[in-house]
Amino acid sequence: xxxxxxxxxxxxxxxxxxxxxxxxxxxxxxxxxxxxxxxxxxxxxxxxxxxxxxxxxxxxxxxxxxxxxxxxxxxxxxxxxxxxxxxxxxxxxxxxxxxxxxxxxxxxxxxxxxxxxxxxxxxxxxxxxxxxxxxxxxxxxxxxxxxxxxxxxxxxxxxxxxxxxxxxxxxxxxxxxxxxxxxxxxxxxxxxxxxxxxxxxxxxxxxxxxxxxxxxxxxxxxxxxxxxxxxxxxxxxxxxxxxxxxxxxxxxxxxxxxxxxxxxxxxxxxxxxxxxxxxxxxxxxxxxxxxxxxxxxxxxxxxxxxxxxxxxxxxxxxxxxxxxxxxxx
Amino acid sequence: xxxxxxxxxxxxxxxxxxxxxxxxxxxxxxxxxxxxxxxxxxxxxxxxxxxxxxxxxxxxxxxxxxxxxxxxxxxxxxxxxxxxxxxxxxxxxxxxxxxxxxxxxxxxxxxxxxxxxxxxxxxxxxxxxxxxxxxxxxxxxxxxxxxxxxxxxxxxxxxxxxxxxxxxxxxxxxxxxxxxxxxxxxxxxxxxxxxxxxxxxxxxxxxxxxxxxxxxxxxxxxxxxxxxxxxxxxxxxxxxxxxxxxxxxxxxxxxxxxxxxxxxxxxxxxxxxxxxxxxxxxxxxxxxxxxxxxxxxxxxxxxxxxxxxxxxxxxxxxxxxxxxxxxxx
Numbered sequence: 081x082x083x084x085x086x087x088x089x090x091x092x093x094x095x096x097x098x099x100x101x102x103x104x105x106x107x108x109x110x111x112x113x114x115x116x117x118x119x120x121x122x123x124x125x126x127x128x129x130x131x132x133x134x135x136x137x138x139x140x141x142x143x144x145x146x147x148x149x150x151x152x153x154x155x156x157x158x159x160x161x162x163x164x165x166x167x168x169x170x171x172x173x174x175x176x177x178x179x180x181x182x183x184x185x186x187x188x189x190x191x192x193x194x195x196x197x198x199x200x201x202x203x204x205x206x207x208x209x210x211x212x213x214x215x216x217x218x219x220x221x222x223x224x225x226x227x228x229x230x231x232x233x234x235x236x237x238x239x240x241x242x243x244x245x246x247x248x249x250x251x252x253x254x255x256x257x258x259x260x261x262x263x264x265x266x267x268x269x270x271x272x273x274x275x276x277x278x279x280x281x282x283x284x285x286x287x288x289x290x291x292x293x294x295x296x297x298x299x300x301x302x303x304x305x306x307x308x309x310x311x312x313x314x315x316x317x318x319x320x321x322x323x324x325x326x327x328x329x330x331x332x333x334x335x336x337x338x339x340x341x342x343x344x345x346x347x348x349x350x351x352x353x354x355x356x357x358x359x360x361x362x363x364x365x366x367x368x369x370x371x372x373x374x375x376x377x378x379x380x381x382x383x384x385x386x387x388x389x390x391x392x393x394x395x396x397x398x399x400x401x402x403x404x405x406x407x408x409x
Numbered sequence: 410x411x412x413x414x415x416x417x418x419x420x421x422x423x424x425x426x427x428x429x430x431x432x433x434x435x436x437x438x439x440x441x442x443x444x445x446x447x448x449x450x451x452x453x454x455x456x457x458x459x460x461x462x463x464x465x466x467x468x469x470x471x472x473x474x475x476x477x478x479x480x481x482x483x484x485x486x487x488x489x490x491x492x493x494x495x496x497x498x499x500x501x502x503x504x505x506x507x508x509x510x511x512x513x514x515x516x517x518x519x520x521x522x523x524x525x526x527x528x529x530x531x532x533x534x535x536x537x538x539x540x541x542x543x544x545x546x547x548x549x550x551x552x553x554x555x556x557x558x559x560x561x562x563x564x565x566x567x568x569x570x571x572x573x574x575x576x577x578x579x580x581x582x583x584x585x586x587x588x589x590x591x592x593x594x595x596x597x598x599x600x601x602x603x604x605x606x607x608x609x610x611x612x613x614x615x616x617x618x619x620x621x622x623x624x625x626x627x628x629x630x631x632x633x634x635x636x637x638x639x640x641x642x643x644x645x646x647x648x649x650x651x652x653x654x655x656x657x658x659x660x661x662x663x664x665x666x667x668x669x670x671x672x673x674x675x676x677x678x679x680x681x682x683x684x685x686x687x688x689x690x691x692x693x694x695x696x697x698x699x700x701x702x703x704x705x706x707x708x709x710x711x712x713x714x715x716x717x718x719x720x721x722x723x724x725x726x727x728x729x730x731x732x733x734x735x736x737x738x
Contacts, residue, residue, distance in 0.1 A: 171519075171577070190500075212653065216551075224553045226572065226654050233573040237566050243555065244562040248500070324541065325555050 081109040084148060086139060086185070087159030089118035091264065092205065095308050096157065101127035107155060108316035115151065118160070140181035145188035152198055155315055158185060159205045165271065167231035178234035186241055190250045199251055202242065203314045206255040206327060208300065210236040213370040221329060221379045228370055243326040246319075254314045254322065259302040259332030259375075259387070263398035272367040276301070279337070280344055280395055281402075283352040286409020292361035295338040298373035302332040303397045306387040313385055321383060331387040333394065334374040343391035347399070348407050410438040413477060415468060415514070416488030418447035420593065421534065424637050425486065430456035436484060437645035444480065447489070469510035474517035481527055484644055487514060488534045494600065496560040507563035515570055519579045528580055531571065532643045535584040535656060537629065539565040540701045547705040550658060557699055572655040575648075583643050583651065588631040588661030588704075588716070592727035601696040605630070608666070609673055609724055610731075612681040615738020621690035624667040627702035631661040632726045635716040642714055650712060660716040662723065663703040672720035676728065677736050 083100075087093050097116070100106055116122045117137040124132035137144050139160055160181065161167075167174025182204070192198045209232030210225040225236045235255075242253035264277040268289070275292055276299060282289035302310075310330050322328075335343075345353045377385075388394050399407055412429075416422050426445070429435055445451045446466040453461035466473050468489055489510065490496075496503025511533070521527045538561030539554040554565045564584075571582035593606040597618070604621055605628060611618035631639075639659050651657075664672075674682045706714075717723050728736055 222545075222553050224551050225569075227569070228576065228653060230573050230577070233569050236569050240554075240556070240562050240565050240569075244559050247557065248559070324557060 081107065081111055081155060082113040082115070082151060082153040083107065083111050084115045084117070084151070084153035084156045085159070086117050086137075086148070086157065087161065087205070088116035088134075089120055089122035090159050091266070091304065092261070092307050092311070093118070093122070093157070093159045095304050096311055097125050097128065099308050099312065101125035106312045109154075113151075115148065115153065117148065138177070138181070139184055140176045145181075145184040146191065149185070149188040149192045152192065152200070154200055156185070156200055156202045157205075157311060158182065158202065161205070161235075162231070163271070164209060164229055164231040167234065168229055171230065174230045174234060178231065179237055182234070182238040183241060186245050186251065190245065193250055199249060201315065201319075202251050202253040203311055204238060204242055204253065204255045205311075206235045206239055206257045207232065208257060208259065208329075208372050210239065210257065210327075211372045213372075215372050218374045218376040219329070219372050220376050239327040243324060246326050247324050252319050253326050254317070254319065255327040256310050256314055257327060257329045258307060258310070259300045259330055261304055261307050262301040262394060263303070263402075265304070265398070265402045272364050273371075275364070276337075276340070279356050280340060281398065283344060283355040284348055284395070284399065284403065284407055286355070288355045288357055290359045291337065291356050292359055292364040293337060293368055294360070294365070295341065296336055297368055298334060298336045299368075299371065300332045300334055300373060300375055301391070301394060302330060302387040303394045305397050305401060306332075309387075310385055317383060325379075328380045328383070328385070329375055329377040331377045331381050331385055332375065333388050333391060335391045340391055343395055346392045347395045352407070410436065410440055410484060411442045411444070411480060411482040412436065412440050413444045413446070413480070413482035413485045414488070415446050415466075415477070415486065416490065416534070417445035417463075418449055418451035419488050420595070420633065421590070421636050421640070422447070422451070422486070422488045424633050425640055426454050426457065428637050428641065430454035435641045438483075442480075444477065444482065446477065467506070467510070468513055469505045474510075474513040475520065478514070478517040478521045481521065481529070483529055485514070485529050485531045486534075486640060487511065487531065490534070490564075491560070492600070493538060493558055493560040496563065497558055500559065503559045503563060507560065508566055511563070511567040512570060515574050515580065519574065522579055528578060530644065530648075531580050531582040532640055533567060533571055533582065533584045534640075535564045535568055535586045536561065537586060537588065537658075537701050539568065539586065539656075542699045542701075544701050547703045548658070548701050549705050550708045568656040572653060575655050576653050581648050582655050583646070583648065584656040585639050585643055586656060586658045587636060587639070588629045588659055590633055590636050591630045591723060592632070592731075594633070594727070594731045601693050602700075604693070605666075605669070608685050609669065610727065612673060612684040613677055613724070613728065613732065613736055615684070617684045617686055619688045620666065620685050621688055621693040622666060622697055623689070623694070624670065625665055626697055627663060627665045628697075628700065629661045629663055629702060629704055630720070630723060631659065631716040632723045634726050634730060635661075639714055646712060654708075657709045657712070657714070658704050658706040660706045660710050660714055661704065662717050662720060664720045669720055672724055675721045676724045681736075
């Protein structure tokens with residue numbers, strides 16, 4: 081099997097590749113060739129170096145998608161995106177990369193299929209940003225998509241295209257709507273959602289973290305490990321079971337900030353919790369108020385997608401996967 | 410006020426123009442200039458000839474949208490579309506006209522607004538085709554869009570773009586999801602939905618009509634007169650009331666074929682009903698089974714959109730507007 085990973089330098093792309101390196105059969109068939117692309121040249125895990133080709137590619141430049149697809153990959157992951165804040169600040173770039181780039185990939189697959197039969201599986205990383213407030217208490221699988229950002233609009237559009245191209249037999253697509261991934265490894269960043277990870281990750285290594293919202297704020301989480309599981313499961317799932325509705329909200333855990341903090345205390349003690357400093361930020365509070373906080377992702381659960389069911393497990397996964405099991409500064 | 414009507418040669422475009430000719434104040438402000446375009450050159454009603462310019466324009470050709478928008482119309486109706494069957498049969502044409510053409514219009518408005526402040530109102534004719542079976546008994550305003558045709562996919566995408574461009578202040582848009590328009594004037598056509606109108610229109614003038622589905626089939630209807638009302642109301646509605654969710658399912662009437670026939674008998678007698686010949690067609694039955702048949706369009710009703718509440722009224726409107734009040738062969 082030939083696999084193409086677009087956006088391979090991002091957090092989920094890298095973690096997925098680490099998993100493939102550890103468990104070669106995880107994508108359902110032996111991987112003979114692996115093409116890894118991102119706007120900056122990604123690197124392959126050492127164990128995959130023999131079969132991997134790494135390239136710097138911007139999918140939205142003319143001919144880029146066709147060149148990638150001319151290799152006829154059997155399985156394609158598309159994680160590439162201009163993130164939410166940037167797509168909002170730079171209208172042209174967001175639409176060019178997230179909409180035109182995503183569509184160029186679908187069109188390249190269609191063009192390739194016109195030369196000789198070709199129908200790859202395409203797994204697309206979508207987002208809760210396809211939804212916009214106000215929400216019901218729990219968002220069900222049939223709730224409408226009314227994005228309140230250009231990023232969410234672009235994700236919702238690619239979802240619609242993937243469903244139509246799948247229905248027509250051009251490809252076999254699935255859009256995976258991700259919960260907020262927590263605990264996000266790395267440094268604190270400027271993303272409005274960053275604090276959900278910061279208040280766990282930083283205290284676990286003895287560093288302070290700022291909490292800009294009230295403890296009662298509720299949100300929808302899954303670990304990076306669960307996210308990798310979503311994509312490997314999507315790669316091997318029998319899509320006949322899925323039918324024409326190809327956008328799936330992934331399972332996750334609805335937790336309040338207070339519940340996050342209680343779990344931190346359970347895993348790392350009160351000294352970790354003491355490192356959280358409350359600094360209310362009305363701008364971030366306003367942004368967060370528009371986000372979905374609870375789902376009932378019945379279809380994905382029935383299709384075998386799984387995520388954590390308590391926040392302490394999410395923290396323990398971070399300690400295992402990122403800190404070699406060690407808590408403290 | 411300058412008004413641009415795209416798709417002005419179509420049934421709803423023409424009926425809207427007839428209404429503007431009769432009731433000049435109906436769009437909320439005096440119309441000083443009227444630009445009518447379609448892929449074939451449309452004609453203006455005689456009363457509007459002094460202010461109308463008619464052009465043959467294909468919105469999806471390079472520069473066409475920019476040329477239309479360089480006039481800075483205050484109010485734009487976009488009725489233009491490759492219809493459902495054709496968009497399904499011709500993938501490229503459907504996406505080119507319905508998606509790229511519709512998006513080119515939005516982009517032309519954005520480009521014009523970058524030269525000097527400009528924010529026209531844009532009313533887009535959308536469709537129940539944004540929905541796909543299975544459905545709840547009544548489809549509510551928050552039901553998700555899972556189109557089962559490329560046409561429906563293209564409509565749903567333009568809806569998303571219009572909401573995002575509106576949210577960003579580029580334009581003031583509204584997407585009007587139309588019920589099946591009945592009684593459609595003109596000759597019987599090959600559209601799968603054609604029989605809903607044929608079984609009324611033909612017997613009213615003493616001609617036979619074929620019914621290819623069971624009498625129990627239920628569908629969602631509004632008259633051409635109601636459709637014109639949707640668009641004139643959309644042109645004058647206070648959009649602040651609407652908020653960021655800019656796609657509105659229009660009110661209509663849910664009726665079975667049996668109820669249609671009973672109404673025909675009420676208006677035109679048993680001799681009209683006797684002209685309907687039952688010829689079950691499994692292909693049409695299959696297509697119709699995937700269509701929505703009942704809605705609860707609460708938001709549109711609250712915003713003042715109205716439609717007929719019984720099928721006999723729909724027939725009487727046809728008799729008044731198309732037959733000069735005269736029934737029979």
